[in-house]
Amino acid sequence: MSQPKISPSTAREDLRTEPQVIRIVIIAIAVTFLTVFVVLPLVVVFAQAFSKGIGAYFAALSDPEALSAIRLTLMVAAISVGLNLVFGVIAAWAIAKFDFRGKTLLISLIDLPFSVSPVISGLVFVLLFGAQGFLGPWLQANDVHILFAVPGIALATIFVTFPFVARALIPLMQEQGTQEEEAAISLGASGLQTFFRVTLPNIKWGVLYSVLLCNARAMGEFGAVSVVSGHIRGETNTMPLLVEILYNEYQFVAAFAIASLLAMLALITLVAKTILERHLDEGRLPGD
Amino acid sequence: MNNGGAGRRNTLPGFGLTMGLTLTWLSVIILIPLAGLFLKSFELSLDQFWSILTSRRTLNALKISFGLAFAAAIVNLVMGLIIVWALVRYRFPGRRIFDAIVDIPFALPTAVAGVALTALFAEKGWLGAPLAELGIKVAFTPAGIFVAMIFIGIPFVVRTVQPVLIDLDAEIEDAAASLGANRWNTVSRVILPSLVPALLTGFALAFARAVGEYGSVIFIAGNLPNVSEIAPLLIVIRLSEFRYADATAIAVVMLVASFLLIFAVNRLQRWAQTRMPAH
Amino acid sequence: MIEVKNIVKKFGAFAALDHVDLKVANGELLALLGPSGSGKTTLLRIIAGLDWPDAGEVSFDGENALAHGASERHVGFVFQHYALFRHMTVFENVAFGLRVQPRAIRKDEAAIRARVKELLDLVQLDWLSSRYPSQLSGGQRQRIALARALAIEPRILLLDEPFGALDAKVRKELRQWLRSLHHEINVTSIFVTHDQEEALEVANRVVVMDKGRIVQIGTPGDVYDNPATAFVHSFIGESIVLPVEVRDGCVELGGKPLNISADGVSSGASKLFVRRHDMAIGPAGSGAFEGAVRHVRTFGPIQRAEVALSAGEGTTVIEIDAPRDRELQPGDIVSLHPRRYRIFAGQD
Numbered sequence: 001m002s003q004p005k006i007s008p009s010t011a012r013e014d015l016r017t018e019p020q021v022i023r024i025v026i027i028a029i030a031v032t033f034l035t036v037f038v039v040l041p042l043v044v045v046f047a048q049a050f051s052k053g054i055g056a057y058f059a060a061l062s063d064p065e066a067l068s069a070i071r072l073t074l075m076v077a078a079i080s081v082g083l084n085l086v087f088g089v090i091a092a093w094a095i096a097k098f099d100f101r102g103k104t105l106l107i108s109l110i111d112l113p114f115s116v117s118p119v120i121s122g123l124v125f126v127l128l129f130g131a132q133g134f135l136g137p138w139l140q141a142n143d144v145h146i147l148f149a150v151p152g153i154a155l156a157t158i159f160v161t162f163p164f165v166a167r168a169l170i171p172l173m174q175e176q177g178t179q180e181e182e183a184a185i186s187l188g189a190s191g192l193q194t195f196f197r198v199t200l201p202n203i204k205w206g207v208l209y210s211v212l213l214c215n216a217r218a219m220g221e222f223g224a225v226s227v228v229s230g231h232i233r234g235e236t237n238t239m240p241l242l243v244e245i246l247y248n249e250y251q252f253v254a255a256f257a258i259a260s261l262l263a264m265l266a267l268i269t270l271v272a273k274t275i276l277e278r279h280l281d282e283g284r285l286p287g288d
Numbered sequence: 289m290n291n292g293g294a295g296r297r298n299t300l301p302g303f304g305l306t307m308g309l310t311l312t313w314l315s316v317i318i319l320i321p322l323a324g325l326f327l328k329s330f331e332l333s334l335d336q337f338w339s340i341l342t343s344r345r346t347l348n349a350l351k352i353s354f355g356l357a358f359a360a361a362i363v364n365l366v367m368g369l370i371i372v373w374a375l376v377r378y379r380f381p382g383r384r385i386f387d388a389i390v391d392i393p394f395a396l397p398t399a400v401a402g403v404a405l406t407a408l409f410a411e412k413g414w415l416g417a418p419l420a421e422l423g424i425k426v427a428f429t430p431a432g433i434f435v436a437m438i439f440i441g442i443p444f445v446v447r448t449v450q451p452v453l454i455d456l457d458a459e460i461e462d463a464a465a466s467l468g469a470n471r472w473n474t475v476s477r478v479i480l481p482s483l484v485p486a487l488l489t490g491f492a493l494a495f496a497r498a499v500g501e502y503g504s505v506i507f508i509a510g511n512l513p514n515v516s517e518i519a520p521l522l523i524v525i526r527l528s529e530f531r532y533a534d535a536t537a538i539a540v541v542m543l544v545a546s547f548l549l550i551f552a553v554n555r556l557q558r559w560a561q562t563r564m565p566a567h
Numbered sequence: 568m569i570e571v572k573n574i575v576k577k578f579g580a581f582a583a584l585d586h587v588d589l590k591v592a593n594g595e596l597l598a599l600l601g602p603s604g605s606g607k608t609t610l611l612r613i614i615a616g617l618d619w620p621d622a623g624e625v626s627f628d629g630e631n632a633l634a635h636g637a638s639e640r641h642v643g644f645v646f647q648h649y650a651l652f653r654h655m656t657v658f659e660n661v662a663f664g665l666r667v668q669p670r671a672i673r674k675d676e677a678a679i680r681a682r683v684k685e686l687l688d689l690v691q692l693d694w695l696s697s698r699y700p701s702q703l704s705g706g707q708r709q710r711i712a713l714a715r716a717l718a719i720e721p722r723i724l725l726l727d728e729p730f731g732a733l734d735a736k737v738r739k740e741l742r743q744w745l746r747s748l749h750h751e752i753n754v755t756s757i758f759v760t761h762d763q764e765e766a767l768e769v770a771n772r773v774v775v776m777d778k779g780r781i782v783q784i785g786t787p788g789d790v791y792d793n794p795a796t797a798f799v800h801s802f803i804g805e806s807i808v809l810p811v812e813v814r815d816g817c818v819e820l821g822g823k824p825l826n827i828s829a830d831g832v833s834s835g836a837s838k839l840f841v842r843r844h845d846m847a848i849g850p851a852g853s854g855a856f857e858g859a860v861r862h863v864r865t866f867g868p869i870q871r872a873e874v875a876l877s878a879g880e881g882t883t884v885i886e887i888d889a890p891r892d893r894e895l896q897p898g899d900i901v902s903l904h905p906r907r908y909r910i911f912a913g914q915d
Binding site for chain 1: 298301302309310313324328367370371388390398400401403408415435439442471499501502503542547549
């Protein structure tokens with residue numbers, strides 16, 4: 001059944017494929033590579049997390065420090081995903097539904113954070129808000145805490161996840177064009193009515209998709225957050241930062257227990273993404 | 289004055305408001321902070337800038353980051369092509385799962401990838417142990433950095449090349465075959481050349497990502513100055529020593545390099561579009 | 568009455584509309600006819616408020632329409648590709664315009680339902696009300712788009728290439744249907760088309776456009792029988808076109824005088840336009856042209872002959888339509904005389 005069938009009637013197919021030996025070698029290389037470099041690291045996370053048994057695993061997760069890191073991570077993700085969602089949809093509307101000069105430049109600027117090293121994404125905020133930074137003295141004088149506090153972590157996370165929503169929605173909204181919106185307007189709908197009744201229902205899967213990816217990145221961000229957090233235990237450690245600290249203290253089970261939560265988040269994200277991509281493909285059918 | 293007369297432009301409402309909000313948000317979050325970095329670097333004299341960059345430790349860190357990222361991107365280029373070929377052209381058990389798995393390096397938080405790769409390649413790890421018997425040490429050496437960079441780069445090549453190979457018109461292969469080309473000729477002269485722009489784009493994206501990578505590398509790297517210390521880590525170290533000037537100078541160099549890479553990618557994509565317009 | 572005055576619209580350097588004036592009386596069914604790029608859709612969109620002119624005026628019953636956006640003009644617009652809301656059922660599509668009205672004047676749910684039902688009955692698609700647009704055929708979508716536009720009781724109905732995306736058979740049926748619907752509801756309607764047959768068959772009045780200008784306005788009979796320009800003559804109906812020379816009131820083809828009047832066209836290179844069925848066949852020597860029949864095809868009531876005119880150097884081959892009772896054979900020498908014709912000065 002799983003044996004590849006080669007019969008004379010598939011002569012045409014033979015023109016389009018390689019000899020069986022080569023096929024098997026290529027598949028073997030691809031599968032081995034993905035297993036070693038991608039699957040095994042994922043498996044190791046769970047193996048290490050449960051290496052001292054289930055009790056140790058849950059003990060590690062219910063540690064107050066772990067709980068506070070989970071809380072902080074959820075909070076930062078909620079803030080940054082929320083803001084980027086609102087502004088991403090607004091940016092996508094402006095860019096996809098109107099023609100103006102400099103559109104390509106604007107899209108490249110929105111894309112910038114993708115090409116900036118996470119460490120630099122954190123550094124720019126240290127240079128702005130740090131003690132030696134541009135706004136540092138004023139912040140200190142007014143007792144405003146941005147760096148080494150939640151606002152700094154949120155800012156760095158917003159920076160890193162900035163492009164996700166707009167980038168996912170712009171091509172989708174461009175593809176859908178402006179005809180349905182024009183129809184709504186000509187039927188007497190206001191701008192907001194048009195957006196909420198016509199545009200939003202058409203992009204809802206795209207919105208969900210972008211929120212999903214944005215959230216995964218927001219919860220998992222390490223480099224940028226590491227630079228601005230100050231690593232104050234129980235206060236400014238997010239889950240990825242706590243993984244580092246525990247790991248460096250040789251608390252491997254605890255480190256991998258937290259890591260396993262993040263890995264699970266990644267897996268759930270991937271599964272949901274695959275399902276959503278199917279919905280998006282359906283929504284894209286031209287039979288409108 | 290013109291209210292209600294000729295000359296109004298947009299049918300759909302909200303352009304002014306949404307564009308204004310977009311530019312404001314973009315400036316506050318991205319442009320002003322990045323401009324601050326460049327502004328800070330102008331506080332350095334050219335001599336200072338130069339001596340920071342040419343100090344042995346900085347130079348080595350940059351060499352390690354760029355050199356190993358380049359090597360890893362080459363590996364990704366080759367392996368990416370093989371993986372895409374297997375996923376697109378062949379049917380084998382678990383193909384769809386492996387297709388989904390390619391995205392794991394995108395989705396897995398870098399710190400998690402870092403500790404996982406370290407555990408895997410450490411001397412007592414599942415892969416580290418057999419490698420150690422062969423006398424190969426990966427974790428806490430430059431080889432570890434290399435491995436981590438391969439891990440995070442692979443989806444870039446696969447995901448840029450895959451759609452192009454899928455869209456490739458099967459008729460051109462039949463055409464080549466009907467003109468007497470054997471399979472190897474068809475692949476090397478017809479298919480691979482059409483994939484070149486996508487392969488180069490994927491390579492550049494994987495390279496750019498690996499150069500700036502931090503989380504997945506620092507655990508496995510060993511972080512020995514001049515040997516296995518990457519540039520982003522050196523930025524973090526300089527920051528913790530309050531040597532902001534040093535951190536800024538290194539960051540500016542890396543930022544400019546990644547801008548150039550993105551520019552190259554954009555040019556590549558435009559080239560690909562003019563050479564092979566979408567049908 | 569809709570009045571468009573001196574409208575100019577440019578896209579970059581390209582003048583889509585070049586000083587266009589148009590008046591549409593209440594209750595008219597008007598066709599904007601022209602080749603693609605002639606500006607007809609742009610004019611329609613400007614009337615609807617979906618595009619804005621660079622200069623000029625648009626008024627509805629004397630009231631400045633440009634003071635209002637599309638949502639305030641009460642214009643029913645039927646889009647070429649229908650633009651049905653794909654996530655709403657047919658019912659909700661038609662109800663949309665009623666649901667988005669300001670609360671003060673919005674109908675209650677029962678009234679909305681009744682009105683939608685009435686409209687769906689009007690377009691004879693009541694039975695589709697819970698389907699989604701993707702489940703409908705092209706002709707059905709077209710009629711739903713029309714019902715949706717009518718829901719807001721528009722003062723004008725604008726249709727952009729209403730039959731453009733449909734196959735030939737459905738197109739013919741819908742033409743009839745649109746005419747009778749217009750008769751029934753009597754809303755001032757303007758539709759855009761590039762298909763002259765469609766314009767002549769459906770509209771009361773036809774506006775022919777070319778290169779951003781209106782070149783002729785008239786009844787279908789007018790524009791067919793008395794085309795104002797060479798462009799209109801060749802664009803509407805099929806014509807035989809011959810390059811002629813007018814010299815002192817005489818018309819010459821290839822240096823040979825034709826036995827017809829120049830109709831006041833001044834001397835110079837000109838073009839002679841004759842409808843195929845307006846070429847009368849007579850015995851040799853009696854008409855303006857002499858020629859040899861090369862090939863004859865008959866279909867239906869028509870006999871179509873290829874005739875090689877012997878005029879000047881070389882031969883010009885034209886196709887004429889002759890009644891079937893006039894027997895033609897390849898090789899016959901015939902004399903042709905245009906019963907009706909037009910001469911337009913200039914090469915183009």
